[in-house]
Amino acid sequence: MSTTLPPFEEIVSTHGPTVLRVCRAVLGPMDAEDAWSETFLAALRAYPTLRPGSNVEAWLVTIAHRKAIDQARARTHRPLPVDPLPERAAPSEADRSDGDLWAAMQALPFKQRAAVAYHHVGGMPYADVAALIGGSQDAARRAAADGIAKLRKTYGEGGPR
Amino acid sequence: MMTTHEPGEPERSDLFVGLTAIDEGTMRRLHGRLVREAQTEGLLDVAYRTIDSPVGPLLLAATAKGLVRVAYQCEDHEKVLERLARDLSPRILHAPARLDAAAKEIDEYFAGLRRGFELPVDLSLASGFRRLVLARLREIGYGQTASYAAIAVAAGNPKAVRAVGTACATNPIPVVVPCHRVVRTDGSIGQYVGGVEAKRTLLTLEAAA
Numbered sequence: 001m002s003t004t005l006p007p008f009e010e011i012v013s014t015h016g017p018t019v020l021r022v023c024r025a026v027l028g029p030m031d032a033e034d035a036w037s038e039t040f041l042a043a044l045r046a047y048p049t050l051r052p053g054s055n056v057e058a059w060l061v062t063i064a065h066r067k068a069i070d071q072a073r074a075r076t077h078r079p080l081p082v083d084p085l086p087e088r089a090a091p092s093e094a095d096r097s098d099g100d101l102w103a104a105m106q107a108l109p110f111k112q113r114a115a116v117a118y119h120h121v122g123g124m125p126y127a128d129v130a131a132l133i134g135g136s137q138d139a140a141r142r143a144a145a146d147g148i149a150k151l152r153k154t155y156g157e158g159g160p161r
Numbered sequence: 162m163m164t165t166h167e168p169g170e171p172e173r174s175d176l177f178v179g180l181t182a183i184d185e186g187t188m189r190r191l192h193g194r195l196v197r198e199a200q201t202e203g204l205l206d207v208a209y210r211t212i213d214s215p216v217g218p219l220l221l222a223a224t225a226k227g228l229v230r231v232a233y234q235c236e237d238h239e240k241v242l243e244r245l246a247r248d249l250s251p252r253i254l255h256a257p258a259r260l261d262a263a264a265k266e267i268d269e270y271f272a273g274l275r276r277g278f279e280l281p282v283d284l285s286l287a288s289g290f291r292r293l294v295l296a297r298l299r300e301i302g303y304g305q306t307a308s309y310a311a312i313a314v315a316a317g318n319p320k321a322v323r324a325v326g327t328a329c330a331t332n333p334i335p336v337v338v339p340c341h342r343v344v345r346t347d348g349s350i351g352q353y354v355g356g357v358e359a360k361r362t363l364l365t366l367e368a369a370a
Contacts, residue, residue, distance in 0.1 A: 007207075007246045007253035012192060014345050017183040020191070033191060040195050049249055098180050120174045148174050155176070 003052050010046055011056055016040070017062050017120060025117035026068045028106050029099060036072055039064040061122045065114065065132045072110060104155035112147030119144050196228070196256045206250035209242065210257035212264050214271050215366075216359040221267070222261045224249065227281030228263050230333050233355035248286060267336065273366060276303035278337050287334035290321065294328035301342040304367040308346040330354055336363070 021041060023032035042063050048057065105113055114133050118124040119140075124132075130140040199205040205231070209222040220238040222245055224232040229249065232241040245251055257264075262280060269275035285296055297315045301307050307315075309325045316325065318332040329340035335354050345351045353360035 004243070005251040007242045009242070009253055009255050011208075012195065012254070012299065016188055016191065016329055020183055020187070021180065034300075037194050037198065041198050044195070044199055044252055044254075045202070051271075101176070101180070104279055111302070116174075120177050148176065149199045150178055151174075 004015070005047065005050060005052050007048075008047055011043070011047070012040060015057050015060050015128050018057060019064055020141075022061055022064055022122040023068065024062075024098070024102050024116050025121045026113055027071055028102050031071050031075070035064060035067045037082060038067045038070075057122065058124055058128055061118055062128075062132060065118070066099070068114070087099055101155055104151050108147050108150060112143045115140050115144035116147040117152070120148070168330050170361065172288050187286065194256075196254050196258075197359070199252075199254060200256075200259070204252055204256055205256060206260070207245055208254060208256035208259040209245075210260045211238065212267065214354055216336075216362050219267070221263055222253075223260055223263060224283045224285070226283035226285070228260075228334060228337060229283040229286060230268075232356065233335070233359065235356055270336070271366070273369070280337070282334055282337060284333070287328070287331070290316065290318070290324055291328040291331065293317070294325050295332060295334075295338050295340075298329070298332070299338055299345065301339055303304075303339075306342050306344045306364070309343055309351070310346050312343055326352075335352040339363075342367075 015058060016036075020036050023035040023039070024033075027035055039060060043060055046063075046108070050056070059083060099145070108116065111133055115129055118129045120128060126137045126140045126144070129135045129144070133140060135143075164295075176278060196205065196208075207222055207224055211218050211220050215218075217234045218238075219234075220241055221228065221231065222232075224243075230241065232238055242253060252273075254267075264267060266275060266278050266280050268280070271365040284292055284295055293316045295310060297312050300315070309322050309329075310319070312325045313319050313321045318324070323341070328342050330352065332338055332340040332354060335341065340362045341353060341355075343351065348356060350360055350364070
């Protein structure tokens with residue numbers, strides 16, 4: 001667009017919802033809001049150094065990915081599992097209706113989950129997905145395809161087609 | 162840095178097509194949390210909100226130092242925010258609570274209950290002679306007026322009458338820094354950043370109180 005960065009408020013309102021979905025897809029609804037908050041705080045900190053004209057959504061998903069890894073790592077050190085929906089501030093009605101899908105996502109291995117989240121939910125091209133999760137572009141594509149195939153079995157049968 | 166599309170990319174899976182929209186309450190809650198955390202971390206460089214007033218909606222923006230911008234609707238609030246991002250910092254968030262005190266004083270002013278502003282101001286959007294003029298403007302009392310020529314004298318440059326006009330026209334904090342109290346030497350009202358009608362409204366308000 002131009003040579004200057006828009007006010008950060010615009011970044012939050014334009015990309016906030018998509019980034020929240022990506023966080024939900026990777027981490028599940030319960031940890032997603034913490035990851036979202038950490039992502040946008042980190043993004044706000046780094047924002048003045050972002051080159052104008054950059055792909056902001058891909059930049060945000062990249063930051064979210066680092067936060068997701070931190071959280072996934074923290075989670076494995078947590079004492080005990082891990083009902084997919086432990087009690088906490090209850091998500092709203094609309095947010096809960098996607099809960100089955102997010103729960104099915106949680107059953108995928110991290111790489112597949114991340115590939116599905118970044119490509120199918122975040123709209124990131126596979127080249128960028130590969131740069132984030134490691135491995136080749138083809139491997140990222142395969143991870144996402146495997147993830148989607150599993151989701152079709154666990155969730156997709158009764159779910160929307 | 163990153164590409165947006167690749168040729169031959171398979172479409173996104175239809176599994177995610179039917180997702181419900183993220184509801185507004187959730188986004189509002191997350192936005193509020195971001196504002197609080199940004200403030201704690203010292204990352205909220207510019208906070209803004211809008212208020213209603215008898216001269217139309219006003220945009221208020223503040224830095225950590227104080228009120229830095231008041232903008233009339235005719236200045237185009239979106240453009241004003243873009244310029245603040247360029248001139249001050251792009252770390253700008255809608256954070257009404259941080260402008261509660263400023264909003265309250267301005268409300269009281271328009272209600273005729275307040276004759277002077279105590280809120281801290283940040284004049285960093287004006288520099289040099291313009292900034293000097295703004296400082297002089299703050300000395301014109303409520304309900305009084307001064308001529309452009311008189312302000313030029315007060316600012317130490319009697320010949321700079323036009324420059325005083327420019328300083329008033331580009332006043333970043335109108336209403337609070339009272340450029341509306343500067344009129345022509347012949348007593349006619351002169352121009353105003355918020356339009357002549359708004360200037361008349363302010364002068365009438367102050368004459369009545």
